[in-house]
Amino acid sequence: MEQTERTPEQRAGYWRGIGQVGTQHGAVGDADEPALWPGGASAYIVVTTPHSGIVATDGLSDSGEGGGPGLGVELYVEGRELVSGPMGEGRWLTGVLEEAAGALAGAGESLGRALADHAVLSLELSDEHAPDGWASDGRLGALVGVELPGRPAQFPVDDATVRVLTVVPLRPSELAVVRAEGAAGRARVAEGLAGQGWHSYADSTRPAVV
Template identity: 65%
Template sequence: MGQTDDSSTRDEFWGQVGQVGARRGPLGDADEAGLWPGGSSGYVHVTTPHSGIAATDGLSAAGADGSSLGLEVYIEGRELVDGAEGEGRWLVTALEEAAGALAAAGPDAVTAALADHDLISLEISAGDAPADWVADGRLGLLLGVELPGRPQTIGSVRALSISPLRPSELAVVVAEGAAGRRRLAEALAAQGWYSYADSTRQPVL
């Protein structure tokens, strides 16, 4: 899978989207930093005129054996404009746990999943998520919903959005698999949400 451990490439990508802020470490320990290919984890905050973005910074780095996950992931919404510690903290902690899950899965599993599916779903712990987004202590995530005009690659690696799921939406994914993920992505797009995350968003399915 393609790889990049060049922060300037990521800065160039995000600089075309908005204003790139300071890099930081994780808020908690859910991201399994030691499992990241480069052995440590990092994140960057980006501000656009209408939203804030929290993105992994180096998840695609090459490991000691030269292998790479081949992707960076990000989450975007108005609640992230003021950074990681504000009302969007739940989105940041969801991003960090998703990054940890991907790192733990390893390059082979991630590469296979991306080759087989345009959209990937995960279930993570509830973390800081609002209670009405949680089912049985779990939060569902959909990775890869496209925002029109937003590039899907950073250099040679994938840039995947993360969209939190309402319990009813997660139930559709669990019941229908790939078809459910596609149907959900289409419904998000039809209602104008695309990949934007927002605690006030109502279920689209």
């Protein structure tokens, strides 16, 4: 079996270990920059757990022209608002994920270097889908890579590893901390999320943790 076949199978196996996996679907918006994905097209899957819904990228780790597992990552967003799927109450979270996917796909090789240097990354996205009280100066912040205890954060493909990274939208006060403090601010917000039991779960009702 070639790597082009093994990577999707390993990825599917990862998600089967998390919950019930739905069918693959395309983007619901136009911010995910599909031409920059390793295979030249974007795709997503929905995973349902007993307490939450997940929308995940399905192809950022596919083999590109240079071989290997693409960008070496997949992204996902998770919360109770996604239990009904990507277009229901959690539509805003789907938008956040797709825009984050486009931003990281555009980062190319620099993404791997950033992940090697930092445990958690941050992004500033548009406020197109942000609920009231979440945007700051037309921007919505997000952390990438906040860990959820007990859930594997990677899966192997041959001699490589694909990281499975969470995307967590930020409240304006949290984004302000990240802007002001950089890596230390990202760590402080991540610690606040963990301290209040949110970890990587996203919810429009979540209060600020800093």
